Amino acid sequence: MFYVIGLGLCDEKDITVRGLEAVKGSSRVYLEAYTSILMVQKEKLEEFYGRPVILADRDMVEQDSDSILKDADKEDVSFLVVGDPFGATTHSDLLLRARNLSIPTRVIHNASILNAIGTCGLQLYNFGQTVSLVFFTDTWKPDSFYDRIQENAHLGMHTLVLLDIKVKEQTIENLIKGRKIYEPPRYMSIPTAVSQLIEVEETRGGGILSPSTTLAIAVSRVGSQIDGGDGNGGEQRIVCGTLEELASQNSEVFGEPLHSLVIVGKRMHHLESEYAEVFAVDKENWRRVAREVYGVSFD
Amino acid sequence: MFYVIGLGLCDEKDITVRGLEAVKGSSRVYLEAYTSILMVQKEKLEEFYGRPVILADRDMVEQDSDSILKDADKEDVSFLVVGDPFGATTHSDLLLRARNLSIPTRVIHNASILNAIGTCGLQLYNFGQTVSLVFFTDTWKPDSFYDRIQENAHLGMHTLVLLDIKVKEQTIENLIKGRKIYEPPRYMSIPTAVSQLIEVEETRGGGILSPSTTLAIAVSRVGSQIDGGDGNGGEQRIVCGTLEELASQNSEVFGEPLHSLVIVGKRMHHLESEYAEVFAVDKENWRRVAREVYGVSFD
Numbered sequence: 001m002f003y004v005i006g007l008g009l010c011d012e013k014d015i016t017v018r019g020l021e022a023v024k025g026s027s028r029v030y031l032e033a034y035t036s037i038l039m040v041q042k043e044k045l046e047e048f049y050g051r052p053v054i055l056a057d058r059d060m061v062e063q064d065s066d067s068i069l070k071d072a073d074k075e076d077v078s079f080l081v082v083g084d085p086f087g088a089t090t091h092s093d094l095l096l097r098a099r100n101l102s103i104p105t106r107v108i109h110n111a112s113i114l115n116a117i118g119t120c121g122l123q124l125y126n127f128g129q130t131v132s133l134v135f136f137t138d139t140w141k142p143d144s145f146y147d148r149i150q151e152n153a154h155l156g157m158h159t160l161v162l163l164d165i166k167v168k169e170q171t172i173e174n175l176i177k178g179r180k181i182y183e184p185p186r187y188m189s190i191p192t193a194v195s196q197l198i199e200v201e202e203t204r205g206g207g208i209l210s211p212s213t214t215l216a217i218a219v220s221r222v223g224s225q226i227d228g229g230d231g232n233g234g235e236q237r238i239v240c241g242t243l244e245e246l247a248s249q250n251s252e253v254f255g256e257p258l259h260s261l262v263i264v265g266k267r268m269h270h271l272e273s274e275y276a277e278v279f280a281v282d283k284e285n286w287r288r289v290a291r292e293v294y295g296v297s298f299d
Numbered sequence: 300m301f302y303v304i305g306l307g308l309c310d311e312k313d314i315t316v317r318g319l320e321a322v323k324g325s326s327r328v329y330l331e332a333y334t335s336i337l338m339v340q341k342e343k344l345e346e347f348y349g350r351p352v353i354l355a356d357r358d359m360v361e362q363d364s365d366s367i368l369k370d371a372d373k374e375d376v377s378f379l380v381v382g383d384p385f386g387a388t389t390h391s392d393l394l395l396r397a398r399n400l401s402i403p404t405r406v407i408h409n410a411s412i413l414n415a416i417g418t419c420g421l422q423l424y425n426f427g428q429t430v431s432l433v434f435f436t437d438t439w440k441p442d443s444f445y446d447r448i449q450e451n452a453h454l455g456m457h458t459l460v461l462l463d464i465k466v467k468e469q470t471i472e473n474l475i476k477g478r479k480i481y482e483p484p485r486y487m488s489i490p491t492a493v494s495q496l497i498e499v500e501e502t503r504g505g506g507i508l509s510p511s512t513t514l515a516i517a518v519s520r521v522g523s524q525i526d527g528g529d530g531n532g533g534e535q536r537i538v539c540g541t542l543e544e545l546a547s548q549n550s551e552v553f554g555e556p557l558h559s560l561v562i563v564g565k566r567m568h569h570l571e572s573e574y575a576e577v578f579a580v581d582k583e584n585w586r587r588v589a590r591e592v593y594g595v596s597f598d
Binding site for chain 1: 305307308311312313314315317319320339383384385386391392395398406408410411413415416417418420422423424425426427428429430431433451454456521522568570573574577
């Protein structure tokens with residue numbers, strides 16, 4: 001059996017009991033380690049599972065899936081994915097390949113940012129399409145996400161914006177020279193995300209994102225229950241305000257990665273606004289914008 | 300601590316390791332039992348947890364939350380929810396009330412239909428707003444969901460349609476007479492859902508749902524790994540086709556509840572179509588409609 005198992009959002013204890021049983025019974029255990037990250041190291045997982053864990057990078061998953069699927073028709077192999085297995089297209093591909101090789105497959109679901117984002121107080125049924133925001137470079141500023149945010153905004157829906165992570169990336173020079181030297185991991189911060197959003201708004205001019213009147217909610221380490229104990233903390237954090245309020249926060253306000261951002265849609269209900277308000281940079285301003293710009297009625 | 304813990308989609312083993320630890324350390328354990336259902340009985344959960352489980356119905360949660368939250372500032376109390384805690388508004392209310400009483404709260408996330416629906420092969424970022432479809436009666440046919448489907452359809456997005464469940468409902472007569480006599484649970488079937496959708500399309504005439512050219516995917520018991528062993532099975536099942544193909548299936552094709560339906564949006568990618576095709580009632584017709592009506596290119 002080829003198991004694809006969601007690990008949930010945070011650490012080794014977020015796996016389900018069913019998932020843990022499958023891992024413990026597997027002869028090989030892979031961890032997909034490039035579309036997202038857990039907040040714990042591989043060694044911690046190995047200790048918890050009592051099994052060695054093989055890190056599967058993009059090269060291995062996309063070009064050497066045969067080695068991952070090897071003998072999975074005769075023994076159990078587990079492929080672990082942060083969040084839920086269907087968060088990234090790559091995992092559907094792997095399941096399709098297994099299916100084509102007549103290998104039985106089983107998916108064990110878990111929480112992902114796509115449903116856990118409900119923790120910010122906005123109702124999941126008011127969300128439109130999810131978008132991804134990649135790091136801009138001087139020469140590459142892909143902005144098709146803007147069309148999606150615009151579509152959502154026109155319907156008054158919220159947009160979940162997933163922020164880029166760069167793991168095991170090579171410089172262009174190293175890539176050209178074929179040198180397998182990797183840059184340190186980078187995670188997009190909330191202020192960077194907001195400044196990129198504003199940059200695209202200025203180029204495209206759709207009038208959907210305004211620094212002073214668009215409300216947004218930044219979430220950090222959703223689902224994390226770890227107390228960092230170092231003052232910085234590993235606990236989940238929610239911070240909300242206008243785009244410019246979020247952009248002007250010190251990065252310590254958001255803490256360690258991973259971060260995501262929600263752009264609040266105009267259909268916001270007063271209960272959504274009230275739930276989020278306790279996390280606002282400036283509660284009074286949050287409520288004022290909600291009332292005056294979003295038309296939320298608090299009576 | 301007041302814990303709100305997602306149980307995932309299927310049975311007692313879908314709880315996370317972290318969730319199980321919280322349950323085992325709680326002095327009282329409630330199970331929310333009216334917005335969704337697990338595929339196991341309360342007794343099975345009690346045996347697995349080694350704890351009595353108190354069923355919390357709508358009356359208790361909405362009118363007697365104080366009894367649920369009692370002493371949660373001094374001891375641990377767990378409130379269990381099928382799927383993820385933020386699947387239903389009720390649970391945000393409960394968290395708000397705890398917060399207002401200065402009771403510390405913690406949410407333990409899990410899979411819900413909103414992310415596990417990825418199992419049907421459609422990419423989650425291509426989904427628009429989720430809608431709920433309630434049982435129509437002769438006099439009550441709420442159709443506001445149609446506007447949401449239409450909005451999604453105009454953008455080419457998929458729509459997840461959650462089908463009504465009626466648990467612990469009273470007849471109007473019993474309600475009026477104040478008799479606490481409850482009807483047996485009812486779960487909307489796929490054919491009923493499709494016929495209600497078509498009925499509303501005929502009334503509203505938006506031209507977005509066509510029996511012969513709108514593709515849809517029915518999913519049953521998402522995440523279920525239980526082998527029913529009775530030929531009918533408890534395992535997850537996916538069946539797809541045009542609306543009329545799904546409506547004409549024998550109910551055994553979909554098996555036991557719970558069922559959900561996805562209306563496929565026009566932005567369908569050929570990889571999405573190919574992934575779903577193995578589940579099609581008529582593979583040839585699925586591919587033909589995908590190509591001719593949806594404009595999917597398979598080359």
